Amino acid sequence: MRTSPVFRIHRAPWAWPPAWWHRWSRADLPGDVTAGLVVAVMLVPQSLAYAMLAGLPPQAGLLASVLPLLAYALFGSSRTLSVGPAAITSLMVAQALAPLAPAGSVAYLGLSALLAVGSGLLLMGMGLLRLGFLSQLMSQPVVQGFTVASAVLILAGQLGPMLGVGNLGHTLPEMALSVWRALHDQAWHGGGDMAIGLGAATMLWAGPRAIMRLVGAERARVGMLATRLWPLAVLLLAGAAAAGWNHVQPEAVRVVGGLQLGGWAETWDGLRGVADAATLRGLALPVLLVGLVGFVSSVSVAQTFALREGDRVDADRELLGLGLANVGAGLLGGLAVAGGLSRTVVNQAAGARSPLAGVVTAGLLVALMAVLLPALAWLPRAALAAVIVMAVVNLVSWQPLRVTWSYDRADAGAFVATAAGVMLVGFEAGLLAGLTWSLAAMIWRRSQPHVAEVGRVPGSEHFRNVARHQVERLPGAVLIRIDESLDFTNIQQVEHRLCELIAGRPEARHVVLLMSAVNHIDHTALQALLAFDASLTEQGRVLYLTDIKGPVADRLHAGEWSRRFAGRTFLSAQQAWERLTAAGPMHSTTGAAGPSH
């Protein structure tokens, strides 16, 4: 059996160099270089498209792709996670900034940079404080619902550039209204955009399949490389087609245009006009949510791949790595970043062994920047929309909802609440709804604990629910198992169930509570339990407790409890059974279970 790195001991999140540094050997170099090149080719169209999705000039996406890759390599714990502009965080940026500044303005770019830097600093701070565990409050159904709903919003939003009508809005109702208006607009002339968009989408969809069939299975590696290059080729073709069309019929196809990005000094200058207190307050929640969602989605991607390799992701190191990546992205390009699923898949498939692959990608981007930036002006927006559609369409799957629903309706409710909130109102509402639902469901479940009368499995020392098993009972006694920790959320309900089980059993003078599943008793519950004991005493009954867990017992021994229950607590239900059998005029009746309670 190999010593699995699953059990690697946690290091401080800021310990340096990162784990991959020690494990890297020269044998990993070819894989890293190949993967770095392949990912770079893929990153160019994606980063342009996602910047556009965020309401930024597409060039910002390219600039935001360089530093994050280097920053993540410094601290990140995943070997293959590819960090950069990502679909969902880009959409969140657009939604957060829409009320604060006009899309595409210098102020908008500045606010976007501020949002990225803020999220980055927040994540780094959480990493240094080792708060990575907080992310688990987003339960899996919430994350899944959020992802599916975001993908639906992204796809619906691409109808805008595809129809040549600009931004449609940020929720499904807004988008539906905008599309309806556009289609009823007499002056609509988005035919060129539509043709280019549909053409690009078709080529993107059909291309890889055609390539793989052409090259055949024996030359799969060549096919893979060609497949990766294909989106870039489609964009070039679309650019050429758009240029030709616009030459014949001016402005038939909308293109990115020749916007020059200033240096970061100019970007930060753009903030001066808008960075008042109200705007900064409006940015606070998005800083938190963009950071956390980027973090959670990155970690879940990283974990998926780490598990396959028997590797393990360290949440606190991820916070630090991703935080630094966001600061880098904000300083240079002004777009919050995250680990992307599709690029990570490609990165690993292309042979990446370490974050060095990302460094190679970054280097190639820098080298090509001088060529790429001027060429962008010719790109048709509809073709970029097609790239987004192809990247995101696979995320729309209701299969996770089906699986969750069949297991637990309450969890499925968290999925639906999150998804509905995101699609109909917005990200903040969706996350809030999902989080609230998850916590409320947990508290509700806890407030309705399972309390069952138990009996002894004949011939054993095991005690089981009388309603489920053939067990023997002690006349003159009732044994009750409480299946939940006791606290202010459920003690009234437990008391009520206990009364129900004891009511109408005047012969049951001995009440035995099996505490094997009670992991904690809070102050409110303790007081109620003491009052319950007093009321039983007044009725001439005696309360016994068995199977009290160590941590619970420790706490009880400090107070009044231990004096009051001296001689009435047992290590196990079996001990209580023996004592009660020996003490009283009671006889055990073996046989069928009693009526179900």
Add this chain to the structure above:
Amino acid sequence: MRTSPVFRIHRAPWAWPPAWWHRWSRADLPGDVTAGLVVAVMLVPQSLAYAMLAGLPPQAGLLASVLPLLAYALFGSSRTLSVGPAAITSLMVAQALAPLAPAGSVAYLGLSALLAVGSGLLLMGMGLLRLGFLSQLMSQPVVQGFTVASAVLILAGQLGPMLGVGNLGHTLPEMALSVWRALHDQAWHGGGDMAIGLGAATMLWAGPRAIMRLVGAERARVGMLATRLWPLAVLLLAGAAAAGWNHVQPEAVRVVGGLQLGGWAETWDGLRGVADAATLRGLALPVLLVGLVGFVSSVSVAQTFALREGDRVDADRELLGLGLANVGAGLLGGLAVAGGLSRTVVNQAAGARSPLAGVVTAGLLVALMAVLLPALAWLPRAALAAVIVMAVVNLVSWQPLRVTWSYDRADAGAFVATAAGVMLVGFEAGLLAGLTWSLAAMIWRRSQPHVAEVGRVPGSEHFRNVARHQVERLPGAVLIRIDESLDFTNIQQVEHRLCELIAGRPEARHVVLLMSAVNHIDHTALQALLAFDASLTEQGRVLYLTDIKGPVADRLHAGEWSRRFAGRTFLSAQQAWERLTAAGPMHSTTGAAGPSH
């Protein structure tokens, strides 16, 4: 053994007549009449003082005392709870209305009436929907912290009338500032108020002790009656003294004054000017909080007395009864009401056997109203403040905090958070802080579950923590008990602990999880558990599960789980132990426990 009414079956909250109606017999009449008269005498000064505390003309307190007593008798479930104006709810009314209208204005009175009716309707609605259980979300430490902090605020606030400087504000910092300003005010002339106030307070404090010593132990009943009448006598004396003083030196002592209360038509008319959307929104949260706090404090008072009599309080009936009482109070007097502790004590001590005592009280008040209302104009405000101080001073006790602290620091934190919030910021902040703290502490506790390696107690079928007990272990196997339900809040932590316990134990090829304390597994945790199983399999280990509870097993059987774990689940740890001993080349070693984990 008597059949205790603790086990009375729940009835519908609206079932009529109430339980006391059937149990009442003519033998209860003398007790009810005596108690009704005694409480009436006590209620007059208290209701005046609490109305003043709420910022209302004291007369409103008298008017708000009649209908609630009748309404509560119709549906309430407690036999001795005395409903009427109460200290804490009055203070909450003052704090809620302060930003909405000037204290004492007709608009203020109208808003106060609206608040009472709104709270009443809310409580009635909750009762009809049987939502009484929701009140348990206010844990005992939160209620206690809230009560103590409110009492401190009430006491501090009485410095205003005592110094003759009017309203001091609604939080400790505000009050401190106001007092400091008053004391440095050259034009201050509150000497008369101070003298009357201190005089009344001294008499209220010393009087009952002197009376009891005078009449002696053998005539205790006479003494008790004289004690109850004493506050009324003090008010009469203070009124006479103030009248004399003001005759000599005009306006030396502030008196209630001759404000005539209009009928309820005029009160509701006063609402016209202020009842815009913003005001109504500002009233929404107070409606909820005044209603809930009144309900929770009433139920806790009622429960204290019910327990002593082996009786039981029905939360849903209390909601209906108290809700109707508030509607009645709002319609006639305009002041939210609740069950008061001190009056309930007196009511029971004076022999009350049913809510009929309250009906007697109400009748007496109506009969005396024509005399009482005009006489009020002469009452000095400082004397009413002295009545409040004496009624509330006993609530300020830090003993509950000490008890809670010694049992559970997290629960004590809820007390402190609530009390600090109430005293420094206000009721809403305090309740929010306490509720948040309670829930966060619960979630935190749940997110840090106890996970322990267990071994078998030699010669038994019991399995206990290896760090706490002398147990035997199976070489080649590790048995781990998880002491918490598994869900999104804790599964990462549990996984981490499991890895720690297994790490460095390459010989432990069998990993047995004891699920006896796992009461629920949510979707997120299930997925993580399946992934954990897969990673163990990859390492050449086998995962077994024992003691899965019925409700958990039911849920798991629906999914993929049962196929995957076929043959790997056992009814008990003992079964797993036997199977593993029989199957493998392993031998049990009896003896000392291993190193503590």
